[in-house]
Amino acid sequence: MNQPRLILAGGTGFLGNHLARYFRQLGYEVLTLTRRVQRFGETAWDGRTLSSWATKLEGAAAVINLVGRSVDCRYNAVNKYAITRSRTESTRVLGEAIARCQNPPAVWLNSSSATIYAHTTDEQPANSEATGKLGRDFSEMVAQQWEAEFWLAPTPRTRRLALRTAIVLGADGGALPVMARLARFGLCTPQGSGQQWMSWLHITDFCRAVEFLLAHPALEGTFNLCAPQPLPNHEFNAVLAAHYQPRWRLPQPRWLLEIGAFLLRTETELLLKSRKVVPQRLLEAGFQFRYPSCPTALANLLPQLV
Template sequence: MEPPLMILAGGTGFLGRHIRHYFTQSGYRIRTLSRCATSADELAWDGRTLGPWAAALEGAAVVLNLAGRSVDCRYTATNRYTITRSRTDSTRVLGDAIAACRNPPALWLNSSTATIYQHTEDEQPANTEATGHLGRTFSEMVAQQWEAEFNLACVPHTRRVALRTAIVLGADGGALPVMARLARLGLSTQQGNGRQWVSWLHIQDFCRAVEFLVAHPALEGAFNLCAPEPLPNAALMALLDAHYRPHWHLPQPRWLLEIGAFVLRTETELILKSRKVVPQRLLEAGFRFQFPSCEAALADLLPQLP
């Protein structure tokens, strides 16, 4: 009997590497859609147009789309356009490919982001899938356009799940190695006023949550992929400080962060936006987190960093 097939778009990044390893260990065959295909299990695509790669979707168990240009940049007009189109174009063309299949994939998982919800102040309730307030800033509107493209696809025989993913913490990629490196240098102080909420997820729980959604065919629609215990930025930085115990502490007021973001060609929104999100639908479906608290996640991950 042939192993189930997963088609993975955007599989060369931090999340994609872990998904490939996790699902390969679980018995899946993984074929990756890549702009630079170099092996038999990689299929060349440009993320915009149909091509020979589309035939590989016939009979697939899962299509997982993680494609999208990094948001770690300045939000210039050109970058805004590229960020948006890299998400909507890849989603649209995957929908076209699935719609053309005679034996369409059983499940299509498409990336979204927990940034879809508006900035949430201190005492406001956390955003759930049912009660969350969608925002109107650039990044929030990109997320809504992304999901709109996903929902517009005419794929009646394929189950669809949108993954509203928070900041994923891992030892070998994503935000954590950068945060840890800065904490060692004394930048383990609160960023801005420190009251902005941080929603996060251990990389292992990201993979486990995807597996859970694959295994439960009644689940569809949007799911928040985040740990059940968001925490304020000041509390997160205190955990890093307690681990690294730097010899000095450098303050990080908003004005200094703005200068740093300009120099590094990024945006302060990535650290100053308050993301207070909880995974209500996952919890109601019976998913149990291996790392529900950030303290437990960091205790597992920080010793693995070089």
């Protein structure tokens, strides 16, 4: 029997590497589309134009698009353009490739972001797929343009799912190793007011959720990929503080974060925006999280960090 083939577009980063390992263990042939081919199982593409890579999509079990320039930068005009274009162009060209297939992929999962929802205060309910309030700031509009490009694709024979993914926590990549390193030096205090909500997901549950969505052909549309228990920033930092117990704990008022973000060429939105999101559709479909609470997830991950 032939192996089912999984195509990972932009799959050489933290999430892509985990998905590749996870699905290879399940018996999939995993092929990664990347700008810089370095390893076996990778195919060159530029994320913008059709070329020979498109033939790899014929008969694929699934395509997962993870392409997107990092938002860890200053939001000047040049970076805004690059952030938006990397997402919309890769989605557009994948849609064109799938539309040309004689035997198109059975399912296409396209990344989006849980930051598509507006800043959410304590008094407001968490954002579900059905009732969430979409925002109008730059990062929120990028996610909306990303999804709009996805749904415009003429792929009637391919099931489609947009994955509004929250911060994914892992020991070997993503945001957690940076957060943990800062916590060791006392930066495990609330950032700003500390009242902003954090939506998150353990890397294991990220991979398991993708597997679950692939395995249930009746599921399509938009899904929030996040744990069912968001928590305030001050509670997240309290877990880090209890684990590392630094000698000093340094305050992080908003004005200091603004200076730090300027010097590090990034934006405070990444820390201060309140993301209060719940995975209503996953829960209704019967998905069971292995790490539903953040303290449980961090208890698993933090000991793995060097």
